[in-house]
Amino acid sequence: MKKYTLAVLVENKSGVLAKVAGLFSKRGYNIDNLAVGVTEDPEISRMTIVVQGDDQVLEQVTKQFNKIVDVIKVSDIEEDDTVxxxxxxxxxxxxxxxxxxxxxxxxxxxxxxxxxxxxxxxxxxxxxxxxxxxxxxxxxxxxxxxxxxxxxxxxxxxxxxx
Amino acid sequence: MTIGSPEKVTGARALIKGLEEEDVTTMFGYPGAALLHIYDELYDSDLRHVLVRHEQAAVHAADGYARVTGKTGVCMATSGPGATNLVTGIATAYMDSIPIVALTGQVPHSIIGNDSFQEADITGITLPITKHRYLVPEAKDLPRIVKEAFHIASTGRQGPVLIDMPKDVINGEFEYHSIETVKLQGYKPTYRGNAQQIKKAAEEIAKSTNPIIYAGGGVISSNASAELAELAETLMAPVTTTLMGIGSIPTEHPLNLGMLGMHGSKYANYSVQGSDLIIAVGARFDDRVTGKLQSFAPNAKVIHIDIDPAEISKNVPAHIPIVGDAKIVLKSLIKHVKQCNSETWLEKINEWKREYPLTYEQGKFIKPQFVIEQISEACSNAIIVTEVGQHQMWAAQFFKYKEPRTFITSGGLGTMGYGFPAAIGAKVGRPDKTVINIAGDGSFQMNSRELATAVQNDIPVVSVILNNGYLGMVRQWQELFYDRRYSHTCIKGSVDFVKLAEAYGALGLRVEKPSEVRPAIKEAIASGRPSVIDITIECEENVSPMVPAGAAINEFIGPEGNK
Incomplete structure (x- = not known):
């Protein structure tokens, strides 16, 4: 099992967090860590999500995120040099x-x-x-x-x- | 009101206007307190509203309407129990990717969350079974939300969208404005396949000697039947379809092997297992299709064409994924391919076809397969709708489908009770077509009260009940895997279906001899009335061939055994 850090940009609307959390329970993924807050654009929130699994799980999580209408962008930043x-x-x-x-x-x-x-x-x-x-x-x-x-x-x- | 100034309207009026702007002509629903304003608007509207007898029927009817017409189906239910009664139908549409807009009433914003009378958190409840959902914040948001909902439901991978409208939104007034375009940052379906990937696919196809095309419901929703046949004929590659893909290529097409999977034809399953290349189009490698994943098509490379990137490599790894609309991708793929060297392969498949035909033995009682064949011969252009169970599989195996959108069934969720209301929706959508609901005596009882809907609205659907006195598919599993211990599956004599039909003012016919089958079907169709034909069939007939759950799809069981 590996850990992956995902940066997810979402529309700043009610219900988006529930949908993201629901996705994890529905598909049986383990979420390690989730932080959410508004970005420089008040209409967009950024979620930082740490998920556990193998490469296939990561691929599915990313794709399933992208299917959520309110999700604007999903980036795996695990391999990037990050602060x-x-x-x-x-x-x-x-x-x-x-x-x-x-x-x-x-x-x-x-x-x-x-x-x-x-x-x-x-x-x-x-x-x-x-x-x-x-x-x-x-x-x-x-x-x-x-x-x-x-x-x-x-x-x-x-x-x-x- | 001066010319040019916006018109002041209620949310209810705005909803109707929005529906009209989306070219909605028909909806299915059931009123309630939260919806009174909307129903008052419908009173003067040209929109056709079909009143059902239970909200579940409204959503199934909208689903059946959508499947036969290709348009988005619309249903409506009131807050609380009305909304929760839609849940099974929304899940059915979600699993089969059917475009539906479900409208629900909600208690006013001021008392949401108070456990108010007829309150249910329907956007929360439907979160995992809708493509998207809205709780409308204010009346002025309705035009935009209606526009977005129809856009989301009908584009990309289609699916149900729910709009929950609190009573203050429905009753509230605002200055109406039409919405021209949809702006959704996070929603951009891919239609065009990647050119490089299509080239790669063509190269792989050129190398294949044992290709097979595996077509699913995506071919039907993208109206890609002509392209599918063209690809098959160009490559000289056989086609097997999923349950949802039935009708995407005519049953009698020489390259069609019919359905694969648990109750697929032996020749279809052997062909998949023996293939060196699977070209999957709009199909999602469901467990009923693949059986044991580790043993599925062991020598095949997989080209997977699907509009939903999340389906790629979900169950079976794809060597060449192509994300896009089936019709558009097939069109460009066809330009890059030529005939495969598949002669020996097709000969082998024809051998399997001769050796293991889909067949049954006549017996003392009416055989269900015989009934389906009779329907197929008597009305070959009919739209066939089914419930879920043994009869569904026989309808999939023995009717000869000619065109897409003529086999309407709950594939993914497997919803018993789906067929009859869906048939009502199908007939409303295609009044020119004969619509036959093939049912079991178990399934039909789940929504039989919709006979009232069919009679009141004069919707002449014919229901053919294959009556074996059992919940047949479960009984079959009990026979095979539970030592014939028929626990709670015998429902013999629970209702006189002829009298039931008559009680509602429909035509009821009873059939007990094989020779009566054909005349009864003809009589029911000729009557032009909602009809029920109760056909007593061989009670312990099994669906065959059969692959047990979790086995490889060439490991058949049953009296004919394995090869």
């Missing part, structure tokens, strides 16, 4: 004895402290999947109360557009 980012908010248990160490870890990862309370610290971290996994692993020893992660978003490097 990829995810964002995570991690709320860590913290007290006087651990707070300094947590802040130190956050600094090493160029993460930001976005909220501090008597018993917790919330860290905001951006990066690729491995970086987020790494900081998560390090913060786990203090006790992670809650975590929220966006899906991966990606752009191809250089002037090329999808």
């Amino acid at each position: 990829e980012r995810e964002l995570a908010l991690i709320k860590v248990t913290a007290d006087v004895t651990t707070r300094a160490e947590i802040i130190q870890i956050a600094n090493i990862f160029r993460a930001r402290i976005v909220d501090v309370a008597r018993n917790s610290i919330t860290v905001e971290v951006t990066g690729d999947e491995s970086k987020i996994q790494a900081i998560e692993k390090l913060l786990r020893q203090f006790g992670i109360k809650e975590m929220a992660r966006t899906g991966k978003i990606a752009l191809v490097r250089g002037p090329k557009k999808v």
Whole structure:
């Protein structure tokens, strides 16, 4: 099983996300990750989808996407040189004895402290999947109360557009 | 109103205008609270509306109408249960790629999502079974949406499109404007095949000694029958068709091998298995066609011509894919090919034809195959519509079809109850033609109340019931694979079909002897009335040949056994 990253441009209309999700359940594909947001054109949204499977699955997913009337373009950017980012908010248990160490870890990862309370610290971290996994692993020893992660978003490097 | 200023209309009026602009002349439907404004508009309209007795019949009738005319069928149902009653018919049309626009009423926007009376999320429910669907935001969007819906339904790979209209949209007023063009960024079907690919295909064809053309419903929807015959005759290549492809080439054409697959002729299946090149046109390698994929046509290269790129290499890998419209692609392919060196191959196929003809034995009771042959002889130009089951396969095997759009059947979804309402739609679409619904006693009971529709609207469809007292196809599987344990498949004597027909004011005829078959068919057609012929047939007759599910398509079972 391989992972593929797809950049999908869709019409910014209600129901498109449901159709995309429905496609995965109908055809029995595994979706790893999905992030969606509006593009530079307010009428167009961009979905970044990570899908697992073999080449045949990728081919079918791409073709089935293209059949959706509201889908404008599907690009497989797995092989391209890309900038990829995810964002995570991690709320860590913290007290006087651990707070300094947590802040130190956050600094090493160029993460930001976005909220501090008597018993917790919330860290905001951006990066690729491995970086987020790494900081998560390090913060786990203090006790992670809650975590929220966006899906991966990606752009191809250089002037090329999808 | 001054000249030139736009006319103020309701959503209901705009819908009717939109339908008229799409050249819709006929629709099938059933009213309800959400649709009152639209039905009020229909009261003065020239549009023909056929009132059915259940919404399922409206969508099947629109589907039958679309299949015989090639136009987009239109059906309408109210919100909630009306809309959900369309679901089976929409799925039927989706699986067979039939152009339909289904109109549904919806509760007003202000109470959508409140579990309101007669509310159903029909755009959500039909998401996986429609080509596209709309929940109309405002009345002023209706003209554009109607235009887009017809465009999407009837172009590319055709299919059903649903328009869900909340009551405030139907009743709301706005200044009407005609829509001239459709602008859909994400929808651009490919019609012209890639020239390089067509050349490659021609090169592969030139090398082939054992070619076979495998034609599906796509040939019929793109009106490519003449091109199909021309290609076959130019190459001297045999043609086998799917169930959906029946009629794309005449049954009696010397190069036609009939249907392939689970109940295909032995010679068709042997030919596919022995071929070195399959030219697939508008067909999708369904499991009922291929049987066990790993053993399917082991020595064949595959040229796959289809308008839907997603069908290419979905089930069987294509060596040379050509995405495009069957008619356009075949036209250009024909220019690049000449006769194959297929003489020995055709001789071999003729040997198989002689050795394993499609046949049956006469017995004490009426044989269903005999009935189909009688219909074929008595009205060779009829449109044949079927329900689903054994009778469907016999109708596919034993009627001699002459032209496309004369064999109307639910292929992909296999919807029992499809035939009778579809036959009503077919007769409305082609009043000049005799329309015969070949049915089983099980299937016919699923939508038999539509006799009321046929009688009230004076639609003279003839239903021929091959009555064996069983849900025959399931019984056949129970006989073969479940040790003859006929669990819940015996329906003998459940209804007197003659009296049923008469109760609705239709003509009912009973046939119990072979000699009565032909006169009954003639009488029913001559009556000019909706008719039901109840024919008692041999009750445990099986459809043969048969390949069991999951086996290779040359591994036949049954009394005649394998070769």
